[in-house]
Amino acid sequence: MSDDTPTRVRELDIVVYGATGFVGALTAEHLAAYAPAGTRIGLAGRSERRLAAVRDRLGVDWPLLVADADDTPALERLAATTHVMLTTAGPYAKYGRKLARACAAAGTDxxxxxxxxxxxxxxxxxxxELASSTGARIVHSCGFDSIPSDLGVHVLHEQVxxxxxxxxxxxTLVVTRLRGGVSGGTIDSLRHQLDQVRRDRKLxxxxxxxxxxxxDRAREPDLGRQHDLVSLRGPEVAPGLRGSLAPFVMAPYNTRVVRRSNALRDWEYGRRLRYREVMSVGTSRLTPVLAAGTKVGLAALVVGLSVPPTRFVLDRVLPKPGEGPDEQTRRTGHFTVDLFTTTTSGARYTARVKAKGDPGYAATALMIGESALAxxxxxxxxxxxxxxxxxxxxGIGDALVRRLRAAGMELSAQPAT
Incomplete structure (x- = not known):
């Protein structure tokens, strides 16, 4: 292991926190299969018994570390044992704040x-500021939220x-193909955030x-209103792009991550960058109706989860935290996203991010696992x-691009033809 910071001598290279959850166990499985020999990995969570069951299924001899998400001293000790903390325990507003703080203080990525x-x-x-002073890289959103978006724009910029x-x-990012299940953890995070904003107008x-x-919002360029959930026609995005484009449910979050990347790089992507995300719904005569219906449906889901009577019904039918699809569904899932841009010189470029595996489960386990390894x-x-x-x-950049490519993901960019 190469480490240019001598003070970062730790017992472990990576700790998987939340390893007994559905995605946590999948991520541990990915690391068991693909981490280089000699990588020191630990499993962490609230229950030693359940952690031991995960370890037994994997057939590894990794150490088990017990720490509750509310136990600050235990989390501080946990953060001090490892170079990298990988956590799949959400909702993060509920289970992640103290752990992120402990890592920032300990200089732990x-x-x-x-x-x-x-x-x-x-x-x-x-x-x-704390993490900057200790050297810790606190890198949020290393799964389907938001690696395809963030690294897609990154490789596009690098080629340009x-x-x-x-x-x-x-x-514009277009979700061209998508096959996979709905994550119970994602739904639970949405519930939690809706509870927060319902109580506080400022939030x-x-x-x-x-x-x-x-x-620094004051330094952002004035680009006018930027809408998160939009319906478009293909030619509005790029010449030759056919069909209707519906709102993409993850756009309200992913677009903000990309804008943060641009700002952290002192607007290296461009001060005139306007970024949005949509999803293809096909080319038939009915697809404009489907695109409009998608926007209405997303709004209805948010309203439904915000109102107690409908939330009660939705909670009975939507996936629950810790639940996930069977192995065949995870294996046969996939996603393809295509990005289209026009540069300040008038040139048009495209990029593609593509992976096999259910986006929210198998592909996400690969993405966060390789993020930690990088x-x-x-x-x-x-x-x-x-x-x-x-x-x-x-926070990870080209080191992660190279790892994901080596793991079978496509991340490419080229001039548009």
Whole structure:
């Protein structure tokens, strides 16, 4: 292991916190199969008995570490044992704040799967300066939220820069293909955030702001209103792109992560970057209706989870935390996202991020597992930063791109034809 920080001598390279949960166990399984020999990995959570069951299923001899998410001293001891903390225990506003703080204080790198705007905003406010002083890289959103978005724009920018084609302007991510189940953890995080904003008008305004994760809102360029949930026609995005494009449920979070990456890089992608996300719903004559219906359906889900009578009904039919699809569904799932941009020189470029495996489970386990391995084992290849609350692109960058490509994911960019 290469580590340019001598004070970071720890017993373990990676600790998987929440290893007894559905995604946590899948992530531990990925590490057991693909981590290089000699990588020191531990399993952590609240129950030693359940952790031992996961270890037995994996057939490994990794140490078990017990720490409750509310036990600050235990979390501080846990953070001090490892170079990288990988946590799948959400909702993160409920189970992640003390752990992220402990890692920031200990100089321990941290990765999670959050898609919670308010949690990340709190983490920025609470941990960024501390983590910068200790060298900890607190990297949120290292799964389907938001690696395809964040690294997709990253590789697009890198290709445009290499070609001397200017900076990014209007950029749209299109979910071209998607097959997979709905994550119970994602639904639970949505419930928790809706509970927060329902009680506090200030939090509602913060969650709605397109720059809610910006390091300095006053320095952001004035690009006018930027809508999260939009319906478009293919030609509005790129010449030759056919069909109707519906709102993408993860856009309200992913777009903010990409904007934070741009700002943390001093707007290296471009000060005129306007970024949005949509999903393809096909090319038939009925798809405009389907696109409009998707927008209505997403709004109805939010309203339904916000009102006690309908929430009671939805809670009985939606996936619960800790639940997930069977092995065949995880294996046969997949996703493809295509990005389209126009640069300041007038050139058009495209990028693609593509992976096999259910996006929220198998592919997410791969993405967060490789994120942790990159932080633990590839420190000489990481972006130059003193630490802080970062994004996948700014905290791990090309080291993660290389690992994901080696693991079978496509991340590519090229001039549009």
């Amino acid at each position: 941290y990765v999670d799967l959050t898609g919670e705007v308010l949690f990340v905003r709190d983490s920025i406010d609470e941990n960024h 820069r290499a070609d001397g084609a200017g900076e990014l302007t209007d950029t 509602r305004r913060l969650a709605a702001s397109p720059y809610s994760l910006s390091p 932080l633990a084992l590839d420190r000489h290849d990481l972006p130059a930063t003193p630490g802080g609350v970062l994004t996948p692109a700014t």
